[in-house]
Amino acid sequence: MSDKLKDAKIIFVVGGPGSGKGTQCEKVVAKYGYTHLSSGDLLRAEVASGSERGKQLSAIMQKGELVPLDTVLDMIKDAMIAKADVSKGFLIDGYPREVKQGEEFEKKIGPPSLLLYIDAKAETMVKRLMKRGETSGRADDNEETIKKRLDLYYKATEPVIAYYESRGIVRKIDSEASVDEVFSHVAKAIDALK
Numbered sequence: 001m002s003d004k005l006k007d008a009k010i011i012f013v014v015g016g017p018g019s020g021k022g023t024q025c026e027k028v029v030a031k032y033g034y035t036h037l038s039s040g041d042l043l044r045a046e047v048a049s050g051s052e053r054g055k056q057l058s059a060i061m062q063k064g065e066l067v068p069l070d071t072v073l074d075m076i077k078d079a080m081i082a083k084a085d086v087s088k089g090f091l092i093d094g095y096p097r098e099v100k101q102g103e104e105f106e107k108k109i110g111p112p113s114l115l116l117y118i119d120a121k122a123e124t125m126v127k128r129l130m131k132r133g134e135t136s137g138r139a140d141d142n143e144e145t146i147k148k149r150l151d152l153y154y155k156a157t158e159p160v161i162a163y164y165e166s167r168g169i170v171r172k173i174d175s176e177a178s179v180d181e182v183f184s185h186v187a188k189a190i191d192a193l194k
Protein backbone atom coordinates (compact mmCIF):
# COMPACT_ATOMS: atom_id res chain seq x y z
CA MET A 1 0.00 0.00 0.00
CA SER A 2 1.21 3.45 -0.83
CA ASP A 3 2.25 5.56 2.17
CA LYS A 4 1.24 8.89 0.76
CA LEU A 5 -2.23 7.58 0.06
CA LYS A 6 -2.78 5.53 3.17
CA ASP A 7 -5.45 7.80 4.68
CA ALA A 8 -7.07 8.77 1.39
CA LYS A 9 -10.84 8.54 1.16
CA ILE A 10 -11.62 6.52 -1.92
CA ILE A 11 -14.92 6.16 -3.75
CA PHE A 12 -15.28 3.81 -6.70
CA VAL A 13 -17.86 4.97 -9.26
CA VAL A 14 -19.04 1.97 -11.25
CA GLY A 15 -21.75 1.66 -13.89
CA GLY A 16 -22.25 0.86 -17.53
CA PRO A 17 -21.05 3.08 -20.37
CA GLY A 18 -23.32 6.10 -20.58
CA SER A 19 -24.95 5.45 -17.22
CA GLY A 20 -24.00 8.94 -16.05
CA LYS A 21 -20.85 8.37 -13.98
CA GLY A 22 -18.99 11.38 -15.33
CA THR A 23 -22.02 13.64 -14.97
CA GLN A 24 -22.51 12.72 -11.33
CA CYS A 25 -18.80 12.95 -10.53
CA GLU A 26 -18.73 16.55 -11.76
CA LYS A 27 -21.52 17.40 -9.37
CA VAL A 28 -19.72 15.70 -6.50
CA VAL A 29 -16.62 17.75 -7.27
CA ALA A 30 -18.67 20.96 -7.18
CA LYS A 31 -20.34 20.15 -3.86
CA TYR A 32 -17.67 18.24 -1.95
CA GLY A 33 -14.38 19.28 -3.55
CA TYR A 34 -13.31 15.71 -4.19
CA THR A 35 -10.79 14.89 -6.88
CA HIS A 36 -12.36 13.26 -9.93
CA LEU A 37 -10.20 10.76 -11.76
CA SER A 38 -11.85 9.14 -14.78
CA SER A 39 -9.77 6.21 -15.94
CA GLY A 40 -11.20 6.66 -19.43
CA ASP A 41 -10.20 10.34 -19.46
CA LEU A 42 -6.67 9.48 -18.30
CA LEU A 43 -6.40 6.98 -21.14
CA ARG A 44 -7.79 9.44 -23.69
CA ALA A 45 -5.23 12.03 -22.55
CA GLU A 46 -2.49 9.51 -23.23
CA VAL A 47 -3.95 8.84 -26.68
CA ALA A 48 -4.15 12.58 -27.39
CA SER A 49 -0.49 13.01 -26.48
CA GLY A 50 0.38 10.99 -29.58
CA SER A 51 2.80 8.76 -27.68
CA GLU A 52 3.64 5.25 -28.80
CA ARG A 53 1.76 3.88 -25.81
CA GLY A 54 -1.20 6.08 -26.73
CA LYS A 55 -1.37 4.51 -30.17
CA GLN A 56 -1.61 1.03 -28.70
CA LEU A 57 -4.28 2.17 -26.25
CA SER A 58 -6.29 3.83 -28.98
CA ALA A 59 -6.60 0.59 -30.95
CA ILE A 60 -7.86 -1.29 -27.89
CA MET A 61 -10.36 1.40 -26.90
CA GLN A 62 -11.68 1.66 -30.44
CA LYS A 63 -12.64 -2.00 -30.15
CA GLY A 64 -14.29 -1.49 -26.77
CA GLU A 65 -11.86 -3.86 -25.06
CA LEU A 66 -10.00 -3.37 -21.78
CA VAL A 67 -6.46 -2.02 -21.83
CA PRO A 68 -3.86 -3.86 -19.73
CA LEU A 69 -4.57 -3.54 -16.03
CA ASP A 70 -1.14 -2.21 -15.07
CA THR A 71 -1.37 0.65 -17.55
CA VAL A 72 -4.59 2.03 -16.09
CA LEU A 73 -3.63 1.40 -12.50
CA ASP A 74 -0.27 3.16 -12.84
CA MET A 75 -1.99 6.18 -14.36
CA ILE A 76 -4.56 6.35 -11.57
CA LYS A 77 -1.92 5.93 -8.89
CA ASP A 78 0.32 8.66 -10.31
CA ALA A 79 -2.64 11.03 -10.55
CA MET A 80 -3.65 10.27 -6.97
CA ILE A 81 -0.16 10.81 -5.60
CA ALA A 82 0.03 14.16 -7.39
CA LYS A 83 -3.10 15.29 -5.50
CA ALA A 84 -2.63 13.42 -2.23
CA ASP A 85 -1.68 16.44 -0.11
CA VAL A 86 -4.58 18.62 -1.17
CA SER A 87 -7.38 16.17 -1.87
CA LYS A 88 -10.37 15.62 0.41
CA GLY A 89 -11.12 12.38 -1.32
CA PHE A 90 -10.97 10.62 -4.64
CA LEU A 91 -13.68 9.63 -7.07
CA ILE A 92 -12.32 6.78 -9.12
CA ASP A 93 -14.62 6.79 -12.16
CA GLY A 94 -14.81 3.83 -14.51
CA TYR A 95 -12.54 1.61 -12.44
CA PRO A 96 -12.45 -1.25 -11.47
CA ARG A 97 -13.71 -2.77 -14.73
CA GLU A 98 -13.15 -6.32 -13.51
CA VAL A 99 -12.64 -7.94 -10.10
CA LYS A 100 -8.91 -8.34 -10.68
CA GLN A 101 -8.59 -4.55 -11.21
CA GLY A 102 -10.19 -3.98 -7.82
CA GLU A 103 -7.88 -6.44 -6.09
CA GLU A 104 -4.77 -4.89 -7.62
CA PHE A 105 -5.93 -1.37 -6.77
CA GLU A 106 -6.29 -2.33 -3.13
CA LYS A 107 -2.86 -3.95 -3.06
CA LYS A 108 -1.13 -0.93 -4.58
CA ILE A 109 -3.24 1.94 -3.22
CA GLY A 110 -5.79 1.06 -0.59
CA PRO A 111 -9.40 0.06 0.11
CA PRO A 112 -12.44 2.06 -1.06
CA SER A 113 -14.91 3.24 1.57
CA LEU A 114 -17.82 3.38 -0.84
CA LEU A 115 -18.82 2.04 -4.23
CA LEU A 116 -21.41 4.13 -6.06
CA TYR A 117 -23.21 1.84 -8.46
CA ILE A 118 -24.76 4.06 -11.12
CA ASP A 119 -27.50 1.92 -12.60
CA ALA A 120 -29.37 2.51 -15.86
CA LYS A 121 -31.12 0.19 -18.31
CA ALA A 122 -29.14 -0.98 -21.35
CA GLU A 123 -31.64 0.77 -23.58
CA THR A 124 -31.12 4.05 -21.72
CA MET A 125 -27.34 3.76 -21.90
CA VAL A 126 -27.37 3.12 -25.65
CA LYS A 127 -29.68 6.08 -26.20
CA ARG A 128 -27.49 8.42 -24.13
CA LEU A 129 -24.28 7.27 -25.80
CA MET A 130 -25.66 7.67 -29.31
CA LYS A 131 -26.72 11.18 -28.37
CA ARG A 132 -23.37 11.94 -26.76
CA GLY A 133 -21.68 10.56 -29.89
CA GLU A 134 -23.17 13.38 -31.95
CA THR A 135 -20.84 15.83 -30.23
CA SER A 136 -18.29 13.92 -28.11
CA GLY A 137 -15.86 13.17 -30.91
CA ARG A 138 -15.13 9.90 -29.10
CA ALA A 139 -14.07 7.13 -31.44
CA ASP A 140 -15.93 4.60 -29.28
CA ASP A 141 -19.30 6.37 -29.20
CA ASN A 142 -20.63 4.50 -32.22
CA GLU A 143 -23.22 1.73 -32.42
CA GLU A 144 -20.82 -1.15 -32.96
CA THR A 145 -18.38 -0.23 -30.19
CA ILE A 146 -21.19 0.69 -27.79
CA LYS A 147 -22.56 -2.84 -28.13
CA LYS A 148 -19.17 -4.34 -27.31
CA ARG A 149 -18.69 -2.02 -24.33
CA LEU A 150 -22.10 -3.01 -22.98
CA ASP A 151 -21.41 -6.73 -23.40
CA LEU A 152 -18.10 -6.39 -21.62
CA TYR A 153 -19.73 -4.36 -18.86
CA TYR A 154 -22.24 -7.11 -18.10
CA LYS A 155 -19.64 -9.85 -18.33
CA ALA A 156 -16.65 -8.31 -16.54
CA THR A 157 -17.79 -5.29 -14.54
CA GLU A 158 -21.06 -6.40 -12.97
CA PRO A 159 -19.20 -9.06 -10.96
CA VAL A 160 -17.23 -6.19 -9.39
CA ILE A 161 -20.44 -4.95 -7.80
CA ALA A 162 -21.23 -8.35 -6.31
CA TYR A 163 -17.67 -8.59 -5.00
CA TYR A 164 -17.96 -5.32 -3.04
CA GLU A 165 -21.57 -5.95 -2.03
CA SER A 166 -20.32 -8.69 0.23
CA ARG A 167 -18.27 -6.03 2.03
CA GLY A 168 -21.30 -3.82 2.53
CA ILE A 169 -19.95 -0.71 0.76
CA VAL A 170 -22.17 -0.66 -2.34
CA ARG A 171 -24.84 2.03 -2.74
CA LYS A 172 -27.00 1.42 -5.78
CA ILE A 173 -28.20 4.62 -7.43
CA ASP A 174 -31.04 4.53 -9.95
CA SER A 175 -29.80 6.68 -12.82
CA GLU A 176 -33.00 6.75 -14.88
CA ALA A 177 -34.26 9.99 -13.33
CA SER A 178 -33.10 13.56 -13.95
CA VAL A 179 -29.48 14.47 -13.22
CA ASP A 180 -30.46 16.44 -10.10
CA GLU A 181 -32.72 13.71 -8.77
CA VAL A 182 -29.94 11.16 -9.24
CA PHE A 183 -27.50 13.50 -7.53
CA SER A 184 -29.70 13.83 -4.45
CA HIS A 185 -29.21 10.08 -3.90
CA VAL A 186 -25.49 10.28 -4.61
CA ALA A 187 -25.15 13.09 -2.06
CA LYS A 188 -27.00 11.06 0.57
CA ALA A 189 -24.58 8.18 0.10
CA ILE A 190 -21.58 10.49 0.46
CA ASP A 191 -23.02 12.32 3.47
CA ALA A 192 -23.46 8.96 5.20
CA LEU A 193 -19.68 8.47 5.00
CA LYS A 194 -18.85 11.19 7.47
Ligand SMILES: Nc1ccn([C@@H]2O[C@H](COP(=O)(O)OP(=O)(O)OP(=O)(O)O)[C@@H](O)[C@H]2O)c(=O)n1
Pocket: 016, 017, 018, 019, 021, 022, 039, 040, 041, 043, 060, 061, 062, 064, 065, 066, 067, 068, 072, 093, 094, 095, 096, 097, 140, 149
Ligand atom coordinates in the same frame (compact mmCIF):
# COMPACT_ATOMS: atom_id res chain seq x y z
N1 LIG B 1 -10.34 0.97 -16.32
C1 LIG B 1 -10.49 1.16 -17.64
C2 LIG B 1 -11.16 2.28 -18.14
C3 LIG B 1 -11.29 2.44 -19.51
N2 LIG B 1 -10.75 1.51 -20.34
C4 LIG B 1 -10.86 1.67 -21.81
O1 LIG B 1 -11.28 2.97 -22.15
C5 LIG B 1 -12.54 2.93 -22.82
C6 LIG B 1 -13.40 4.11 -22.42
O2 LIG B 1 -13.53 4.13 -21.02
P1 LIG B 1 -14.56 5.07 -20.29
O3 LIG B 1 -14.35 6.47 -20.70
O4 LIG B 1 -14.54 4.78 -18.84
O5 LIG B 1 -15.81 4.54 -21.00
P2 LIG B 1 -17.22 4.06 -20.61
O6 LIG B 1 -17.46 3.79 -19.19
O7 LIG B 1 -17.54 2.97 -21.58
O8 LIG B 1 -17.97 5.28 -21.03
P3 LIG B 1 -18.03 6.67 -20.31
O9 LIG B 1 -17.04 7.67 -20.66
O10 LIG B 1 -19.30 6.97 -20.96
O11 LIG B 1 -18.00 6.43 -18.87
C7 LIG B 1 -13.12 1.57 -22.46
O12 LIG B 1 -14.07 1.11 -23.39
C8 LIG B 1 -11.85 0.72 -22.43
O13 LIG B 1 -11.40 0.41 -23.72
C9 LIG B 1 -10.11 0.42 -19.82
O14 LIG B 1 -9.65 -0.43 -20.58
N3 LIG B 1 -9.97 0.25 -18.48
Ligand SMILES: Nc1nc2c(ncn2[C@@H]2O[C@H](COP(=O)(O)OP(=O)(O)O)[C@@H](O)[C@H]2O)c(=O)[nH]1
Pocket: 015, 016, 017, 018, 019, 020, 021, 022, 023, 024, 128, 129, 131, 132, 175, 176, 177, 178, 179, 180, 182
Ligand atom coordinates in the same frame (compact mmCIF):
# COMPACT_ATOMS: atom_id res chain seq x y z
N1 LIG C 1 -31.62 12.09 -18.77
C1 LIG C 1 -30.45 11.93 -18.19
N2 LIG C 1 -29.33 11.98 -18.94
C2 LIG C 1 -28.14 11.80 -18.32
C3 LIG C 1 -28.06 11.58 -16.92
N3 LIG C 1 -26.75 11.43 -16.59
C4 LIG C 1 -26.06 11.56 -17.74
N4 LIG C 1 -26.87 11.79 -18.78
C5 LIG C 1 -26.46 11.96 -20.18
O1 LIG C 1 -25.96 10.69 -20.59
C6 LIG C 1 -24.71 10.81 -21.31
C7 LIG C 1 -23.63 9.96 -20.66
O2 LIG C 1 -23.29 10.52 -19.43
P1 LIG C 1 -21.81 10.43 -18.85
O3 LIG C 1 -21.81 11.18 -17.56
O4 LIG C 1 -20.82 10.78 -19.89
O5 LIG C 1 -21.79 8.86 -18.53
P2 LIG C 1 -20.63 7.86 -18.21
O6 LIG C 1 -20.40 7.15 -19.49
O7 LIG C 1 -21.22 6.91 -17.21
O8 LIG C 1 -19.47 8.63 -17.69
C8 LIG C 1 -24.35 12.28 -21.31
O9 LIG C 1 -24.55 12.77 -22.60
C9 LIG C 1 -25.27 12.92 -20.27
O10 LIG C 1 -25.69 14.19 -20.69
C10 LIG C 1 -29.27 11.55 -16.16
O11 LIG C 1 -29.29 11.35 -14.94
N5 LIG C 1 -30.42 11.73 -16.84
Ligand SMILES: [Mg+2]
Pocket: 021, 022, 038, 040, 094
Ligand atom coordinates in the same frame (compact mmCIF):
# COMPACT_ATOMS: atom_id res chain seq x y z
MG1 LIG D 1 -17.41 8.89 -18.44
